[in-house]
């Protein structure tokens with residue numbers, strides 16, 4: 272019976288809303304609402320009894336019913352509007368008719384507050400589901416409120432669309448500040464900062480978070496920052512702070528002139544609750560020559576007869592302390608032949624560019640690639656104080672150059688990186704003619720005869736062979752395949768000879784070329800390998816042994832297989848004497 276009645280009213284209210292939106296309203300002859308006699312009849316129900324349900328149009332939103340109805344207010348269980356930190360209560364509102372009688376029409380009521388919006392309080396329905404609205408049953412809507420980090424006054428607003436009109440109700444809850452439960456290290460941004468005066472980012476924001484006993488963010492907690500020692504005059508400010516509405520406190524650490532890991536401690540004032548940060552590293556972040564590596568995915572690409580064969584080149588760099596250079600450190604690439612992308616910027620100490628085959632192809636097929644960056648000279652920090660001191664050994668560094676002829680020294684005509692170091696001439700870009708002072712970030716002396724902060728160029732070179740798919744195979748007596756050609760004669764029944772596998776320029780055959788022996792007559796030998804990843808021609812030991820009872824002359828072949836369709840081979844004869 273009750274169900275049927277409610278269903279009827281739902282349809283009626285729905286139509287009424289539609290009509291209202293069309294400008295019809297209650298005066299429309301189509302108004303399906305019950306007659307005035309029904310209103311009068313319903314009005315006779317005893318006021319204030321929640322179980323009594325009016326069957327006419329809902330009109331108002333508020334607390335209570337009947338004579339105790341308070342329009343625009345939200346009821347709080349037992350009128351307890353003061354909650355403890357993390358406390359809970361139940362909020363309720365009534366939708367009533369003009370006679371303050373609960374309306375049977377199910378109406379959706381939305382609830383919101385600042386703390387709910389900030390996720391510092393939650394609203395849940397009877398099924399313990401997180402919700403922002405509930406629907407009235409017999410005119411009443413209830414929702415459970417829990418403070419979850421909220422403190423101070425939180426005003427809860429309820430609103431509903433009642434017969435085409437928005438109605439509101441509200442109540443203030445006063446929530447006590449929680450007790451400090453814990454303080455946690457949150458983050459350091461960035462996690463690595465550069466030494467003072469090194470030109471990098473020198474400050475980091477170190478953040479902690481104060482939580483109450485319920486694990487909710489605790490605001491307005493006073494936190495004191497401390498640090499055990501301040502090497503190199505590193506500083507932090509402020510030395511104390513009040514937690515914000517999210518529970519966070521922050522101090523800014525500024526690097527000094529000593530590379531060191533830093534840990535800031537944070538203590539909640541008036542408690543023994545404290546914690547320490549991790550992660551923050553103060554380092555130079557500047558590449559040092561001894562910690563620079565350049566590698567290539569292939570050192571012998573098949574580049575002699577093909578354009579756009581790709582080789583990946585990766586530069587890896589660390590600073591004086593072995594830490595990655597600061598992200599974004601620029602690396603520049605030059606090449607003697609082919610084409611290379613001009614630069615990359617490091618992430619976690621490395622970055623990669625691509626080299627591609629094309630003209631120019633040096634006549635000897637060997638291409639020097641140079642990668643360089645602005646950095647520090649290498650020195651030995653004898654007293655381990657993180658800085659250069661007079662007398663500490665320095666590996667002096669000249670200007671970088673593209674060593675096209677692989678001489679290991681600057682040759683007139685080779686391109687160089689001009690940084691105008693003191694004490695050298697343009698023709699001697701390397702070594703002893705450069706001034707023997709330390710040049711780098713870890714110089715803290717004003718005496719230019721001891722050191723300067725001048726940047727130098729850290730660099731690495733790599734040789735790529737533009738390898739051809741054809742070439743030559745030959746046997747040698749010496750393990751370098753360079754001084755003693757094999758003359759076809761072996762004393763005894765077995766020996767080691769050396770196979771030289773080279774391309775038409777005397778460099779390595781293309782990467783992946785397979786070398787195998789075949790067709791042996793009177794001999795035992797086996798070779799099944801690929802050319803090493805090197806620009807240089809392969810020189811591979813080969814064991815040869817006369818078969819027992821065989822003639823003193825033996826033959827076999829060696830095949831170089833560049834791809835499944837490209838190979839060349841050569842036959843060899845051996846006399847065992």
Ligand SMILES: [Ca+2]
Nearest residue numbers: 652656658660
């Ligand atoms: Ca030192």
Ligand SMILES: [Ca+2]
Nearest residue numbers: 678680681682
């Ligand atoms: Ca040279």
Ligand SMILES: [Ca+2]
Nearest residue numbers: 637639675676
């Ligand atoms: Ca060259």
Ligand SMILES: [Ca+2]
Nearest residue numbers: 706708709710
């Ligand atoms: Ca120097």
